[in-house]
Amino acid sequence: MTGNPSLLIDLQKITENTRVIVQKCALHNINVVAVTKSVCGDPGVGRAMLEGGAVALADARIKNIKRLRREGVRENLMLLRSPMISEIEDVVKYSSMSLNSEPEVLSRLSECASEHGIRHKVIIMIDVGEIREGILPADIFKVGEQIKNLKGIRIIGAGTNLACYSGVRPTNENMNLLLQTALELEGILGYRLKVISGGNSSSLEVIGSGAIPNGINQLRIGESILLGRYISNGEPIPGAHQDAVTLTAELIEMKEKPSLPVGETGKNVFGESVTAKELQIHYRGIAALGRQDVPPDSVFPASQGKKVHIDVIGATSDHMVLDFGEDARTYGVGSEIRFNLDYPGLLASMTSPYVNKVYV
Numbered sequence: 001m002t003g004n005p006s007l008l009i010d011l012q013k014i015t016e017n018t019r020v021i022v023q024k025c026a027l028h029n030i031n032v033v034a035v036t037k038s039v040c041g042d043p044g045v046g047r048a049m050l051e052g053g054a055v056a057l058a059d060a061r062i063k064n065i066k067r068l069r070r071e072g073v074r075e076n077l078m079l080l081r082s083p084m085i086s087e088i089e090d091v092v093k094y095s096s097m098s099l100n101s102e103p104e105v106l107s108r109l110s111e112c113a114s115e116h117g118i119r120h121k122v123i124i125m126i127d128v129g130e131i132r133e134g135i136l137p138a139d140i141f142k143v144g145e146q147i148k149n150l151k152g153i154r155i156i157g158a159g160t161n162l163a164c165y166s167g168v169r170p171t172n173e174n175m176n177l178l179l180q181t182a183l184e185l186e187g188i189l190g191y192r193l194k195v196i197s198g199g200n201s202s203s204l205e206v207i208g209s210g211a212i213p214n215g216i217n218q219l220r221i222g223e224s225i226l227l228g229r230y231i232s233n234g235e236p237i238p239g240a241h242q243d244a245v246t247l248t249a250e251l252i253e254m255k256e257k258p259s260l261p262v263g264e265t266g267k268n269v270f271g272e273s274v275t276a277k278e279l280q281i282h283y284r285g286i287a288a289l290g291r292q293d294v295p296p297d298s299v300f301p302a303s304q305g306k307k308v309h310i311d312v313i314g315a316t317s318d319h320m321v322l323d324f325g326e327d328a329r330t331y332g333v334g335s336e337i338r339f340n341l342d343y344p345g346l347l348a349s350m351t352s353p354y355v356n357k358v359y360v
């Protein structure tokens with residue numbers, strides 16, 4: 001489908017971004033599993049990531065994993081979110097491995113895999129401080145004993161996730177706690193774990209700084225591949241593209257207007273009291289884009305060489321108000337505005353049914 005608004009997805013740039021990150025990780029003996037959850041398991045994007053050297057794809061939702069399989073992706077697919085009991089059968093059928101932290105779920109996975117005559121691979125998640133998913137290191141003996149005899153699963157590794165929910169940074173201490181806990185799990189299981197999965201995009205910026213000790217051999221990377229940036233500081237990754245995915249919207253109004261509303265004001269439809277910045281009379285444009293597509297503070301207008309600085313002032317459900325300053329130059333009704341995105345912007349526009357997805 002074409003038409004505005006649209007997300008332009010540059011598959012070549014996604015491949016190149018993957019390659020840059022894969023090469024950086026390879027220097028430290030780390031494999032990259034590329035994460036497709038922010039693009040709804042888009043098979044084109046997934047293939048571009050594999051082309052760039054990712055060893056497997058991962059997604060948080062089984063629905064996206066099924067989509068990748070349906071579109072013919074045969075490579076290893078990892079389910080990132082602990083399976084719901086109600087989706088165990090699909091997990092066993094469509095994913096190659098899953099991240100897990102609940103003995104009850106592992107026991108169901110084992111049963112179901114046995115019924116299908118296969119062994120489902122699992123990575124045991126350890127919570128080293130982020131307090132989202134994972135077994136606390138203190139509980140590893142108890143849980144290890146509970147799961148070590150499950151015949152339908154093969155425990156191939158241990159992993160952790162950081163900097164998503166609580167924002168805990170990867171450090172030498174918490175990474176060593178993961179390694180130590182993995183060692184204890186190996187002791188209980190009586191065999192070596194092949195995979196130590198140390199985290200997500202947030203780990204990239206500390207590779208080489210000593211925060212990622214030897215032994216961590218896998219990272220699960222989504223955001224940094226798609227945006228070409230480090231996560232905590234938003235800095236561009238050298239050699240990577242920051243515009244692999246951009247959003248285009250079209251202007252439906254352009255007028256010289258005052259910046260302050262006229263009349264008595266109260267709360268707007270979103271329950272906010274808006275305090276407008278006082279500007280000179282300025283060119284004010286409206287793009288056919290709104291909160292049903294993307295949050296207004298997650299889009300960043302690109303100047304496209306027209307030497308006009310465009311600011312996002314705000315948005316309602318379907319209208320985005322933009323400031324073009326004193327001289328809008330060639331911008332007018334019908335002009336297309338290109339936006340760069342941050343992670344929430346990528347997630348929202350990718351999942352909005354109103355935004356067309358265009359591959360270049």
Ligand SMILES: *Cc1c(COP(=O)(O)O)cnc(C)c1O
Pocket residue numbers: 035037060080081099161199200201202220221222223224
């Ligand atoms: C989302 C997620 C990732 C990938 O995170 P990015 O910030 O996109 O790199 C990795 N692991 C788990 C468990 C996740 O939920």
